[in-house]
Amino acid sequence: MSNRKIKLAFFTIAEWEREQEWLMKQHRAGWELRNATLPCFYTFEKCKPEDVVYQLDYNKDGLEHKSEYIQMFRDCGWEYITDMAGYSYFRKPVSEMNEKEEIFCDEDSRIDMLERVFRGRMIPCIAIFFLIIIPQLFMQAVWNDVTHHVLFGVYVILLVMYVVMFIKFGLQYMQLKRRMGR
Numbered sequence: 292m293s294n295r296k297i298k299l300a301f302f303t304i305a306e307w308e309r310e311q312e313w314l315m316k317q318h319r320a321g322w323e324l325r326n327a328t329l330p331c332f333y334t335f336e337k338c339k340p341e342d343v344v345y346q347l348d349y350n351k352d353g354l355e356h357k358s359e360y361i362q363m364f365r366d367c368g369w370e371y372i373t374d375m376a377g378y379s380y381f382r383k384p385v386s387e388m389n390e391k392e393e394i395f396c397d398e399d400s401r402i403d404m405l406e407r408v409f410r411g412r413m414i415p416c417i418a419i420f421f422l423i424i425i426p427q428l429f430m431q432a433v434w435n436d437v438t439h440h441v442l443f444g445v446y447v448i449l450l451v452m453y454v455v456m457f458i459k460f461g462l463q464y465m466q467l468k469r470r471m472g473r
Contacts, residue, residue: 294337296322301331304412305405305460307347307378314345314382324382327375342385346394347378349408369394377411405464413460420453 298317302310314324314333319342322335346369350360360379361371368388369381381394424446431443 295325296335298333298335299331300333303456303459304408304416305456305463307349311345311347314380315343318343318345318382324372324380326373327380329376343382344385344388344393346381346383348381348394349378349404349411351377351407351411364394367394377408401467402464405460405467409460409464413457416453416456420457424449424453 300310300313302313317324317333317335318338319340321338321340323338323343324333324345325336326334328334364371364381369383372380372382374380428443428446428450431439431446434440
């Protein structure tokens with residue numbers, strides 16, 4: 292049996308909490324995250340099953356000063372694992388925690404991260420959506436041959452994916468704001 296495996300899993304920009312839960316579940320099953328690469332490949336190594344909390348942070352400014360950024364988390368007991376698509380991955384065994392610990396100390400920090408995700412990832416996605424996908428959808432719709440019908444179908448799928456991503460991100464943002472009473 293191999294001590295290493297690669298899993299394929301897809302999470303949207305706004306699903307970092309779901310991704311964290313999935314990584315914790317993998318670790319409890321005896322597989323610790325070693326690397327994450329685009330588009331959605333996760334490399335795991337066999338380990339002793341234990342409760343480990345995984346946390347993701349999206350902070351491009353932190354990556355510009357990576358050694359200080361990582362050291363800040365290490366000082367709080369978090370192990371840095373890897374980076375993927377602007378997110379940094381950290382973990383910490385539950386046995387080393389005083390209480391329920393997270394890299395975000397309050398809801399304001401979470402909202403700050405969502406705003407960084409919006410500026411760094413959602414704005415480019417919105418630009419792609421309005422400058423490429425929507426115009427291409429209309430262009431492919433007017434042509435009357437098989438190739439353009441197939442391309443039209445591809446752009447419809449992309450349209451649906453983008454709309455779902457925008458809605459999920461918006462709902463998550465509003466939910467977090469509501470929890471804070473803003």
